[in-house]
Amino acid sequence: MRASDADRDACAERLATALSEGRLDLTEYERRLDAAMRSVVLGDLRVLTADLPEPPPPAPVPDSSLTAVSRTALVSPWKDWVDEWRWWLGGAVIMTGIWGVTSIMGNDAMPFWPLVPLGIWAAILIAAAIWPDDNAGTRR
Template sequence: MNDGRLPLHRVRASDAEREATLEHLATAFVEGRLRQDEYELRVGLALRSVFVGDLEVLTDDLPARPERVPAPELPPVAEESGSRWQAPALSVSWSEWTDEWRWWAGIAVVLTTVWAVVSAMSGELVPYWPLVPLGIWAAVLLASAIWPSEGEPPPG
């Protein structure tokens, strides 16, 4: 009885299927179902697996994973005239935003070092010129976190 589909041991595995298997193994390890050496062996095999059947063998002796249920959507918050101020939602992810600020801090250190060397060589403190580029960059970072990248800022 061949309906034109290949058996699972001959169907190539996708990255998403490998990732799902890795999550399943991690859950089993955290629950104490696998020893560390078993877990590490299976993770290595999962990463090198080519076929779906190879992935299934790695989790056959583990309980089935429950399907992920999407989080329910929260109802919109009614706006009241006297309500407390709420911070706007960031239009960029938290990790992207912190990465941008790390770059800003690194450049701030470099520019401040250049300013200090110039001040030392001239024998007097020169005006702190890094404030201008760093201030503009910081303002852009804050604005990009508040307003979406496309279109105009929301009306105030």
């Protein structure tokens, strides 16, 4: 049977795993990878990985009706939103630190300029929470 691109990619992934585990040296890996990319039939690919251990079977799916994927889908938007606010807080600390150092060095309190970029950034985060982009997770 003729090999597909997916078959060649799976073979390449298996070879890369063998390289990372130390089962193949770089020269042998490159030789086998080149042969895998040129393979036309599945038998050619099997020969390239015949001396390598079989990959572990996929982990079993839990019996719970709420799978990890659906759990992630429920938690992810809030986690992402909290992560964005953490970035905002980090930016606030850095900008306020710069403002404080420059004010001390100038012996005069400068206007609190971080208010402008932090205010705009916060407004964008709040707008994203009020009007979420429902297609954000489906784009490629």
